[in-house]
Amino acid sequence: SQKIEQNSEALNIQEGKTATLTCNYTNYSPAYLQWYRQDPGRGPVFLLLIRENEKEKRKERLKVTFDTTLKQSLFHITASQPADSATYLCALASSGGSYIPTFGRGTSLIVHP
Amino acid sequence: DGGITQSPKYLFRKEGQNVTLSCEQNLNHDAMYWYRQDPGQGLRLIYYSQIVNDFQKGDIAEGYSVSREKKESFPLTVTSAQKNPTAFYLCASSQGIVFVKNIQYFGAGTRLSVL
Numbered sequence: 001s002q003k004i005e006q007n008s009e010a011l012n013i014q015e016g017k018t019a020t021l022t023c024n025y026t027n028y029s030p031a032y033l034q035w036y037r038q039d040p041g042r043g044p045v046f047l048l049l050i051r052e053n054e055k056e057k058r059k060e061r062l063k064v065t066f067d068t069t070l071k072q073s074l075f076h077i078t079a080s081q082p083a084d085s086a087t088y089l090c091a092l093a094s095s096g097g098s099y100i101p102t103f104g105r106g107t108s109l110i111v112h113p
Numbered sequence: 114d115g116g117i118t119q120s121p122k123y124l125f126r127k128e129g130q131n132v133t134l135s136c137e138q139n140l141n142h143d144a145m146y147w148y149r150q151d152p153g154q155g156l157r158l159i160y161y162s163q164i165v166n167d168f169q170k171g172d173i174a175e176g177y178s179v180s181r182e183k184k185e186s187f188p189l190t191v192t193s194a195q196k197n198p199t200a201f202y203l204c205a206s207s208q209g210i211v212f213v214k215n216i217q218y219f220g221a222g223t224r225l226s227v228l
Contacts, residue, residue: 008153034216043117043203043219044156089155091217099215100146103156 002027004092004104012110013080021075021107023090031095033066033073038087038106047088048075052095080111116140119204119220125228126191126198134189134223136204144210145187146217149173150201162187163210191225199227 005024013019023033032051036044050057050066050073057064063076077084087108091101117138126132138145144163148156158171162181176195181187187206191198201224205217 004155036217041201041222041224043205043222044217046216046218049216093215099211100158100161101215101217102158103148105153105155 002094002102004028004090004102006088006090006104006107008105008107010108010110012112015081015111015113017080019077019080019084019109019111021088021109023073023075023092023104025071025092028071028092029095030066030068031093031099033064033093034091034101035062035064035073035075036089036091036103038089040087044089044103077109080109082111082113085109085111117204117206117218117220119202119223121223122221124223124225126225127228129193131190131192132225134191134202134204134225136187136189136220138185138187138204138206138218140206140218141184142206142208142218143184144207144215145181146205146207147171147177147179147187147189148203148205150203150222156203159189161210198225200225 003026030052034049035047038044048064061078065074087106089106091103093099093101120135146161147159160179162168178190203222204220207215
């Protein structure tokens with residue numbers, strides 16, 4: 001069956017360090033992958049989209065990589081700040097069918113001052 | 114101010130009661146969605162609509178119903194048949210469903226609890 005896995009344990013890092021979050025998937029032929037940020041009690045907010053034929057995407061302090069051989073995406077936040085503390089969700093859409101993304105459970109990031 | 118408005122923010126349902134969650138968007142998006150989020154769970158798709166007067170079941174449609182009479186509105190009814198309705202409900206919209214038009218814009222959510 002199709003599965004999207006994100007680390008359920010919170011990631012705790014020190015301010016100024018680079019945070020790296022992982023999204024692994026199985027039994028998908030991905031068309032694209034998206035990353036969203038969700039704050040407690042709020043709806044997710046779109047951050048970045050990467051297509052299956054792209055290796056890397058950047059936006060300001062954010063970087064996403066996509067390795068379809070490893071079936072993995074990495075999400076990096078450089079020079080992290082306490083304001084980056086949130087839950088980060090990855091979402092994957094398959095080619096050959098509906099392009100509605102399926103969401104992972106998310107990983108909580110806590111940046112300590 | 115463009116965006117998606119969900120109301121109410123909190124809702125309580127009594128046994129055997131149907132309740133309706135409101136979702137309105139002024140982004141001129143064609144597609145709209147309803148998701149359910151439980152603690153520690155990913156978002157699960159309940160229903161989606163690509164155009165007015167058309168909607169499709171998602172992964173967990175049982176016990177829910179929707180309508181799409183206007184482009185900007187996509188209300189969700191949680192019926193008495195939904196035995197475990199307590200959850201955080203999120204409405205979203207996107208330009209369309211195909212490919213890169215499927216960047217989802219979410220409302221602030223409605224938290225539904227059972228009395």
